Amino acid sequence: DADVTQTPRNRITKTGKRIMLECSQTKGHDRMYWYRQDPGLGLRLIYYSFDVKDINKGEISDGYSVSRQAQAKFSLSLESAIPNQTALYFCATSGPGAPNTGELFFGEGSRLTVL
Amino acid sequence: AQSVTQLDSQVPVFEEAPVELRCNYSSSVSVYLFWYVQYPNQGLQLLLKYLSGSTLVKGINGFEAEFNKSQTSFHLRKPSVHISDTAEYFCAVIDEYTGGFKTIFGAGTRLFVKA
Numbered sequence: 001d002a003d004v005t006q007t008p009r010n011r012i013t014k015t016g017k018r019i020m021l022e023c024s025q026t027k028g029h030d031r032m033y034w035y036r037q038d039p040g041l042g043l044r045l046i047y048y049s050f051d052v053k054d055i056n057k058g059e060i061s062d063g064y065s066v067s068r069q070a071q072a073k074f075s076l077s078l079e080s081a082i083p084n085q086t087a088l089y090f091c092a093t094s095g096p097g098a099p100n101t102g103e104l105f106f107g108e109g110s111r112l113t114v115l
Numbered sequence: 116a117q118s119v120t121q122l123d124s125q126v127p128v129f130e131e132a133p134v135e136l137r138c139n140y141s142s143s144v145s146v147y148l149f150w151y152v153q154y155p156n157q158g159l160q161l162l163l164k165y166l167s168g169s170t171l172v173k174g175i176n177g178f179e180a181e182f183n184k185s186q187t188s189f190h191l192r193k194p195s196v197h198i199s200d201t202a203e204y205f206c207a208v209i210d211e212y213t214g215g216f217k218t219i220f221g222a223g224t225r226l227f228v229k230a
Contacts, residue, residue, distance in 0.1 A: 035220075040124065040222055040223075041222055042121075042205060042220040042221050042222040042223050043159075043205065043220040044220075045217060045218075048217065058217075090159070092159075101147060101166055101209075102147050102149070102164075102209045102218060103149070103161050103164060104151075104159070104161075104218060106158035106159045106160065107158050108157055108158045109158055
């Protein structure tokens with residue numbers, strides 16, 4: 001089983017709908033992240049959380065919200081989806097300190113299409 | 116703000132030929148550098164990382180990278196590629212100015228290995 005699991009893997013929705021992408025992890029990491037991947041832009045950070053009570057905006061948080069329900073669960077919501085939110089979304093985790101300093105562990109991605 | 120530039124968006128190469136994927140980052144006092152690989156329809160996985168010490172870093176699948184502080188570069192190399200190396204490769208950096216453990220990604224380089 002994957003250490004970082006994302007659901008759904010694929011979703012097609014319509015403009016204005018509310019969408020939730022869910023992420024769960026079995027790595028025991030405190031730090032969790034949501035990234036968005038667009039062709040030619042690499043990965044951009046949407047939100048990150050260093051523990052259950054710590055939520056921080058990334059570089060492109062407008063139009064998104066998150067919830068850290070537990071150490072192992074971190075969900076991303078689009079309250080009113082719009083077409084330019086069509087992208088591949090990744091959840092990732094990281095553990096504290098060396099020797100794995102900063103290494104990210106990714107889920108397999110959630111492909112979202114907004115019509 | 117920290118930034119990462121991957122100088123080639125696509126690199127076609129014949130099987131068994133050598134390859135170099137180029138990466139430059141903004142200057143900073145202290146950085147951690149990473150290369151991640153993304154195979155089709157999968158999440159990213161760590162290829163190799165530089166945290167400190169020897170500037171030549173060896174990773175999985177025969178890849179290596181060299182940290183050059185004066186050139187602010189971290190180019191990825193492999194002496195002989197295989198068809199299975201076809202994937203997208205991302206250079207990434209963490210530095211003290213991005214809040215400790217926020218990873219900044221380059222736009223990615225698509226490696227096409229031809230028979």
